[in-house]
Amino acid sequence: MAVKFTNDVTLSKSGFLFDHASGQTYTLNPTGQFIFRLLEQGEESERVLPQIVAEFNVSESTARKDLDDFLRQLHELGITE
Amino acid sequence: MEKKPYMKPTIVRHTPGGVLNKFGRPPQTVPMRRIEGFDVSELAGEYGSPLFVLSVRELKRKYRELDRTFRTRYPDFQLAYSYKTNYLKSVCSILHQEGAWAEVVSGFEYDIAADLGVPGGRIIFNGPYKTRGELKRAFENGSIVNIDNYDEMQVIEDLAEEFGRTLDVGLRINMDLNDPPWHKFGFNYESGQAFEAVRRATSGGKLNVVGLHMHTGTYVDDLTIYSRGAQGMIDFYRLIRDNFGVRLKYWDLGGGFASMNTLHWAYLPAEQTTPTVDQYADAICSVLLAADLGGEEPPKLFIEPGRAIVDDPFYLITSVAAQKRLPNGRRAVVLDTGMNMISSVQWYRYQFQSAQDSGTTVEDTTVYGALCMNIDVINHSLSLPPVRRGELLVIPRVGAYNLSQSWQFIYLRPAVIAIDDGRVHVIKRAETREYVQQFEQVPEDYSLPREPADGAAS
């Protein structure tokens, strides 16, 4: 399922995220940016995991746990619905 | 194609003062993978987590620095290690090998020193409560005893009678040096109590006052407290020498030196406020050596540090039990150990770091201990990189008071290992439930019926 963003957000090349509706800003590390870009493009969250494993030097089990944490955090921060 | 290096994905919300601190790389993001060459995860793998680790080299270095600094300034000097700060037998024994005397404050501690083989003449017995039996043993062994109160003085006079000889004693005195002043130990100087105590001790004909002892406080970073204390000691000595003919063999300035841990209520970190060993030594020795004692050789100088020696050489390896998000968006981490093992969290703002390289993104985190008690918080605000369950953290500088004041509660207490020149020694095994409950017994009347072994209850 594609993730739905709560507000209009802009992620810059440097990993600086601006939420246009709330004015809140965030920083994402490179892995976080990689995932965020995929979600932004409408990628379904289930399809993100294989792409992380393909891109980075990481085991699937670690990546799955971390992705789960990250998606939950986006939700808890109110960035995604 | 080579894959990119992986870091746990993070997003950090910008809060005032929250994010920018990463520039200059805060210490929390510099991983502490090794303690003196030993891989932290291997140590934890072999000896378990949590785990206390003593660096013997650092312990010796701390001792030698203090000893040398004072010895080069004061001709007749002796360091007595304050047992109460950490009386693991190996710690005490190493320090005695290095030349330390023992400073003990209870019969329990006295026995530890005696059993280790410390000669009685190298044990200083302080503390506000000493039993008659303990005092008797101390005098028989030729230990130094510093009297805390009149009740104790009376017991010692009785002992002198029993022995049929006069006994050499020291007197604990206190002065109005701190705010609030430490009046608990010994006799007060300003109010004239101390003067009266010497009069009383010398007039009975059974005691011979040969020493003065003063313990000015704990974690004292104000050098003037030591220099004023030393001056007070000199003035008081002159007074009792002139009035009662007292001749001192020693004066003892106690301990109380601060360590590199930062107190909760201090704004600046300890590295900026804790005086160096040189400064402590100068504050005390320059005053004592300038004393005009009318040609008399200055008495032997004792100091009794503990924290300043044992705090730094101990590390606590602990692992992450869980991560959670608090309702206000803050990150929280739960450890596998609690404040029962590092009770100094009540005073110290412990800074600690991950044993893994977790990147430079940090987030302000509340660190909870493992106890099922709401007050068990290890750090209310620590900048930590992302961590996972099972990842190891290292809390440095945990040697003073934590082990001697630890209490067993809902978990068993961990092992303590010493690393020394490439070798590992277990100096205290991890507790077992049998050990903890060995003195308990359940009377027959209270015993529960045992279910049949085949688990027939269905």
Add this chain to the structure above:
Amino acid sequence: MNDLHVAVTGLHAADNPAPGIGVIRSLKAAGDWNGTIIGLAYDVYDTGIYDPDLLDATYLVPYPNQGMDEVFARLMYVHEQARIDVLIPTLDSELGLYRKLASRLREAGIRMFIPDDEMMRARAKSNLVQFCEENGIPTPDTFVLRELGSLDDAIEKIGYPLWVKGVFYDAYLCRTRDDVLRSVEKLRVTWGLPVLLQRSISGEEFDVCALAKRGELVGALPIRKTRVTEKGKAWAAVSLRNPELAELSAKTLSALGWSGPCELEIMQEARTKKLYLLEINPRFPAWIYLGAGAEQNLPRVLLELALGNEVEPLPPAKSGVGFVRHATDLICPLAYLEALTVGGELHHPGTHRRQS
């Protein structure tokens, strides 16, 4: 002053302005200025960063309480990138740290002109009473509260109204025990103990900004605050010619053997006309830019002292020159925030290159 690179801290000028901005404007107001200003900021919202005419580059640095080695490593990074010839720390809470780093910085080629530990200790708020007593300098009755248990003793000794002061910053005028409790708690949480309780003297408030070398005054700028904020900070003032203030300043700094800049806070009791020394802040005040108009540009002179050059004492300040502080809103581009948040540094598109 050819191509001197000067790094300055204390860039936040909100309700309680830090002195960095005034120091930088003073340097730039000197006729012979032809250097580069490097701002050392603690927060991406330090206001000075957004003043288009102030800085050539801004670097975020770790807070002093994050540890000496961390601050030093960051400064070395900045030094490598932008070169620092002279560093002017302007915040009280930084000075202990910079004092400890002084020799390492000097070895790296970064010079400062700040008081040493001994001087810092003697003028510390908690030691000032003793210093004043020993040197015959009048100061109001003060109680150094190191432990909350002695609060009532302190109140009884000082009497209302009284000032409750933090060891580094902030002071509250209190008239009831509840006021005192609240203020002590607020200060304790922010700045730690001790907290000071001081007798309130009603009268006229004066300030002297001074620069001294080994106890000798090099320059002094006395002012009377003509308008103050709720916190007692000047928002308008006028420069003075006042021999009594000059004498008290000279006596104090001589007794301290002072080397460095400082701000002396002095009260003249209305009833007795007697002068009381309230505080010695070991850095320039936020209103230091007034000196540029009153022929007493002390930051400019400090550069010479930092570089080890001989300096003649300045003639007295021109009296009757005033200043008003004027708050204004600056446009804050998101790109600035982003550059500082993500990269920790900002190379300002503006000032230096435009001038050269």
